[in-house]
Amino acid sequence: MEVRNCKNCGKMFNYIGKPICPGCEKALEEKFQVVKQFIKDNPNASINEVAEENEVSVNQIKRWVREERLMFSESSMVGLECESCGTMIRTGRFCEACKQKLGNSLNSLIEKPKPAEPERKKKEAARMRFLDN
Numbered sequence: 001m002e003v004r005n006c007k008n009c010g011k012m013f014n015y016i017g018k019p020i021c022p023g024c025e026k027a028l029e030e031k032f033q034v035v036k037q038f039i040k041d042n043p044n045a046s047i048n049e050v051a052e053e054n055e056v057s058v059n060q061i062k063r064w065v066r067e068e069r070l071m072f073s074e075s076s077m078v079g080l081e082c083e084s085c086g087t088m089i090r091t092g093r094f095c096e097a098c099k100q101k102l103g104n105s106l107n108s109l110i111e112k113p114k115p116a117e118p119e120r121k122k123k124e125a126a127r128m129r130f131l132d133n
């Protein structure tokens with residue numbers, strides 16, 4: 001049995017393929033349910049508002065969206081960029097067009113390097129400023 005430190009609280013726990021301990025995982029799951037309900041009740045809330053109101057990080061919300069566990073409504077201003085072409089999407093990682101394209105060449109997707117991180121961060125920062133104003 002492998003023992004690791006929880007990425008969230010730092011406690012030692014028996015590693016079973018997840019970076020956080022069972023206690024934190026349970027807390028995160030409860031938070032997820034709260035956030036999900038909040039988005040349902042406030043379909044036009046921005047991702048920053050959702051984060052603030054629920055005391056959860058924007059990155060965590062994005063992670064849930066990428067995992068297709070959360071989805072913002074059609075009328076919402078919130079969007080994520082398709083990881084392939086940059087089109088705004090509501091959930092997941094790719095837009096419908098890219099999903100189809102990628103579906104046709106799934107093997108090349110695995111070989112494909114990730115987009116340069118600094119470039120994406122810059123774009124994200126620019127959008128955050130836009131949302132703040």
Ligand SMILES: [Zn+2]
Pocket residue numbers: 006007008009010011020021022023024025
């Ligand atoms: Zn923990």
Ligand SMILES: [Zn+2]
Pocket residue numbers: 082083084085086087094095096097098099
């Ligand atoms: Zn795309």
